[in-house]
Amino acid sequence: MDSLPLYHRISGQPVIVLGHGEAAEAKARLVRRAGGEVIDDLQDGIDRGARLAFIAHDDARAAEGDALRARCAGLLVNVVDRPALCDFTTPSLLERGPVLVAVATGGVSAGLAKALRLRLEGLLPSSLADLARGLGDLRDRLKARFPGPGDRRRALDAALAAGGPLDPLDPASAARLVDWAEGAEPMATAAAEIRLRSADPDDLTLRDARLLGAADCVAHEPDVAEAVLLRARADAVRWPLAPGEPAPVRDGLVVTVRAGR
Incomplete structure (x- = not known):
């Protein structure tokens, strides 16, 4: 991965969009959809403190020149159909x-x-919007019920898992949200072990992938491939183990990953 995915807040902010035609119009729509103000003059956008610039010139030299000017002014630049000139790309x-x-x-x-x-x-499902808003509305109640962030995250993980009371793919989950919040209990600490069959993360079973995605701590032997460890949560604690060493005792879910032998 050579890019860091980020969500950039641009509501009410000036964003430079240069060029004409369908590509420029598409970028302008994208900016307006996020609440940004489209500025079609580079210097005006720089003077107004724009932080992003979309450049959609058909002429390659014009695109390169404006990209250089914008970048020298401290802006992040996206040049349509020219990835080598882009500081960022726009996803689907x-x-x-x-x-x-x-x-x-x-x-x-x-x-x-x-x-x-x-x-x-x-x-x-479209009901996912209601589920998300409901979770936001219940944030303070959940913090009061689960003061520890680890307990709160584990309770939500269990509820949002496939088949759980708040399964995001179940259209009825949003309607169960309040009842779940009133009855949710802290999750007990737990431990699990994964013994790899290969260094290929695609060989992980569904159980293995689920455990790595939920782990608070990933204890791993030295021969475990980095590609496998990357399947764990980015904020999970990593705990190196010597071969055969027992897993540490910690709060939350501790998943031990051992290289296949």
């Missing part, structure tokens, strides 16, 4: 209220990103 977006799913290929294939987004469109 799926929106369900406050839930925004972005599918990107780093500028390699916009068509592939679109195809994946269309598949996801059929999976995510």
Whole structure:
């Protein structure tokens, strides 16, 4: 991965969009959809404190020149159809209220990103927006019920899992949210072990992938491939183990990953 996915707040902010034709119009629509103000003059946008610039010139030299000027002024730049000139790329977006799913290929294939987004469109129900807003409304209540962030996250993980009371793919989940919040209990600490069959993360079983995605701590032997460890939560604690060493005792879910032998 050579890019860091971020969501950039631009509501009410000036965003430079240069060029004419369908590509420039598409970028302008994207900016307006996020609440940004489209500025079609580079210097005016720089003077007004724009932080992003979309450049959609057909002429390559004009695109390169404006990209250089914008970058020298401290802006992040996206040049349509010229990935080598881009500081950032725009993903294919799926929106369900406050839930925004972005599918990107780093500028390699916009068509592939679109195809994946269309598949996801059929999976995510419109009720997902209500579920997200409901969870936001109940944030203070959940903090009071689960003061520890680890307990709170584990309770939500269990509820939002496949088949759980708040399964995001179940259209009825939003209607169960209040009842769940009133009866939810802290999750007990737990431990599990994964013994790998290979260094290929695609060989992980569904159980293995689920455990890695939920783990608070990933204890791993030295021969475990980094590609496998990347399937865990980014904020999970990593705990190196010597071969055969027992897993540490910690709060939350501790998943031990051992290399196959």
